[in-house]
Amino acid sequence: MDHEEVIDIFRKADAILEGHFVLSSGRHSPVFLQKARVFMYPDLTEKLCKGLAQKIRNAGFSVDLVVSPALGGLIPGFETARHLGVPAIWVEREEGNFQLRRGFHIEPGTKIAIVEDIVTTGLSSREAVDCVKALGGDVQCCGCLIDRSNGAADPGVPLVSLAAMDVPSYAPDEVPAELAAVPQTKPGSRHLSTPGGGR
Numbered sequence: 001m002d003h004e005e006v007i008d009i010f011r012k013a014d015a016i017l018e019g020h021f022v023l024s025s026g027r028h029s030p031v032f033l034q035k036a037r038v039f040m041y042p043d044l045t046e047k048l049c050k051g052l053a054q055k056i057r058n059a060g061f062s063v064d065l066v067v068s069p070a071l072g073g074l075i076p077g078f079e080t081a082r083h084l085g086v087p088a089i090w091v092e093r094e095e096g097n098f099q100l101r102r103g104f105h106i107e108p109g110t111k112i113a114i115v116e117d118i119v120t121t122g123l124s125s126r127e128a129v130d131c132v133k134a135l136g137g138d139v140q141c142c143g144c145l146i147d148r149s150n151g152a153a154d155p156g157v158p159l160v161s162l163a164a165m166d167v168p169s170y171a172p173d174e175v176p177a178e179l180a181a182v183p184q185t186k187p188g189s190r191h192l193s194t195p196g197g198g199r
Contacts, residue, residue, distance in 0.1 A: 001051030006146065006163035009048060013038040020182035025121045027169040030179055032187055033146060035117045039075045049076055052143050052162045053083035056113055059160050061140045063113040065106070067091060069098060069128045076145055077115040084113070091131050098131040108136030116144040119161065120169060122153030129156045 010016050015037040021029050039045050056063070063086060068077025070092040081088035089106075091098040100106065114128045125142045132139050139157050147153060147161035148169075170176065 001162060003163040009044050010038060013041060013044060020179050020184050022184050022186040023120055023169060025123060027171060028175045028179060029167060029169040031167045033118050045075060045079055048145050048162060049079035050083045052145060053080050055162060056143050056160050061113060062111060063140055064111045066113050066115050067128060067132050068115050069124045072117040073115055076117050080115045080143060091128055098127050106135045106137045110137050112137045112139050114139060114142040119144040119147045119153050120149060122155040125155035
């Protein structure tokens with residue numbers, strides 16, 4: 001699956017939005033990728049995640065387990081793990097920090113891929129990597145459907161993206177006047193559980 005096929009799936013699902021968006025990271029952007037609209041469709045989600053699983057394999061990574069950050073990584077993490085033929089678990093925030101809950105356990109030395117939906121700054125991925133490493137996991141790579149930093153994000157391990165986009169984003173005090181003139185929308189979910197936090 002190539003870049004254009006991935007973007008075309010997002011377009012078909014009306015998941016590429018234009019306006020003035022405050023991202024989960026707190027940065028501002030004229031483009032928002034509403035992956036939930038893609039995840040409405042099991043066939044599209046399966047196609048993307050099958051492609052990501054293949055790209056992880058083609059990059060030379062062999063993993064025993066997929067770990068995803070909740071909430072956004074749950075669906076792509078599960079579906080990518082299915083195509084890799086390995087279990088999927090997730091980390092979720094407790095008092096702002098990622099933790100394993102629900103009886104999940106990571107055996108020391110387990111080879112792991114962290115799987116995300118969209119990567120902007122790589123913060124959630126880095127935090128998930130740190131959590132998993134602290135539990136003894138051997139993080140081989142991070143995988144995502146779209147890297148909207150176009151390679152600039154650094155999760156602390158190799159990043160395997162199904163597609164990369166060079167989508168501008170701005171710190172709150174660097175928003176261009178033309179974007180500042182557009183009413184803001186805050187479509188992400190991380191702020192719902194962690195006020196002021198962001199990806």
